[in-house]
Amino acid sequence: MTRHAVSAQRGFSIPTAIFLIVVLALLGVFIVSITGLQQSSHGLDIRGVHAYQAARAGVDWGAYQVLDPNNTLNATDCTGTTTKPTMPVCPGTGGTTDLTGFSGSLSSFTVTVRCSLATPDAANGNRSSTEGNRSIWVYQLIVDACNQPTGTSCPNTGTPAVGYVERRITATLSKCKDATAAAPRCSCG
DSSP, X not given: OOHHHHHHHHHHHHHHHHHHHHHHHHHHXXXXXXXXXXXXXXXXXXXXXXXXXXXXXXXXXXXHHHHOTTOGGGSSOSSTTTTSOOOOOOOXXXXXXXXXXXXXXXXXXXXXXXXXXXXXXXXXXXXXXXXTTEEEEEEEEEEEEESSOBTTBSSOOSOOOTTOOEEEEEEEEEEEEETTSOTTTOBOO
């Protein structure tokens, strides 16, 4: 072998080594970035589940308020003030209530409960419907839970920061009371 052929062989191994190092480095960067995105996505998934649970707690709270399970509004008499049973009203100012103070994993969430009486009828004392002595009210609850509220309310109407999660649940509930039934239940059953 001549001296010239040996020099050519030595020069070929350096570019090959550099190429392999660059390819392996790019592969490592790709794997690290995918892992980071996966961890970030997993964290958002968990916060989304927590937001959903906070919204469900808001629905439970709102349902308890409007369904009056203890019948505190008709403790002694089912006739109320307009010969119909007294029905629960939507809680909060204008039917909106902000719930905070959750504990544990829900402590970073604010829940806004919006309540409205579905299709009120002024001729029936603003009840949704009447059937004989029965008053049937239909309530609609719209509950938003988020981890970055605007002021004290959800949803965030501004530009939320990274990591913002929000869940909305809508529920329709009905309450029936009978003026001829026995207090305190006044039930339609």
